[in-house]
Amino acid sequence: MSPVVVPPVGARIRQARTARGMSLRGLAREIGVSASLISQIETGKSQPSVSTLYAITTALSIPVESLFDSSDGLDGEESAPAPAPASPVAGPPGTVLHALAAFAADPGHRIGPLVRAEEREVLELDSGVVWERLGHVPGADVDFLLVTYRPGGASSGSGGLMRHPGTEYGYLTSGELVLTLGFEEYTLRPGDAVSFESTTPHRYRNDGDEPAVGVWFVFSMP
Secondary structure, three states: OOOOOOOOHHHHHHHHHHHOOOOHHHHHHHHOOOHHHHHHHHOOOOOOOHHHHHHHHHHHOOOHHHHOOOOOOOOOOOOOOOOOOOOOOEOOOOOHHHHHHHHHOOOOOOEOOOOOHHHOEEEEOOOOEEEEEEEEOOOOOEEEEEEEEOOOOEOOOOOOOEOOOOEEEEEEEEOOEEEEEOOEEEEEOOOOEEEEEOOOOEEEEOOOOOOEEEEEEEEOOO
């Protein structure tokens, strides 16, 4: 499998920040992190967690995909040539950036109409979460996923809550999963379902000894 090429995410964040007249300290204060961390992210010395990445893009009012889609410029940036259509991506246990870049690399990529178990695109996050893409129709702003939270796995390795545009629907098929949603905490068991606006701060985690597995629909647009 060809590795996913990650564009200079830090540089794009810096460009979006300066285009909006926001200082480095101002952005850091807005999302509750240190200015040093923002500086390290913008210079490529540090990679943001899922929650930090979503917080940054929310504060800057830009979609997450704009940081990874090399076919579109950001605020006047000259567009880079679009990458060739990717073959199924089997990311090694690695970074959140590789996972998100793979999702946004080719929005016209068709998955289906039939996807057999052995043919799924598998994306592994460093926080103990595995996303398996069950299908994608070009032009539809939705990810159809089989999600596995390994024991100790969480949607945010740092413990912070994430928020992003859109809505999500989930159905747990096995294991137990704890959802923190705003100021509430819910324990999901097999057969339980959730649905909420993704702009509500949230985080999933698996405190158990068995994998928690479910089917998720994540709409990127409200």
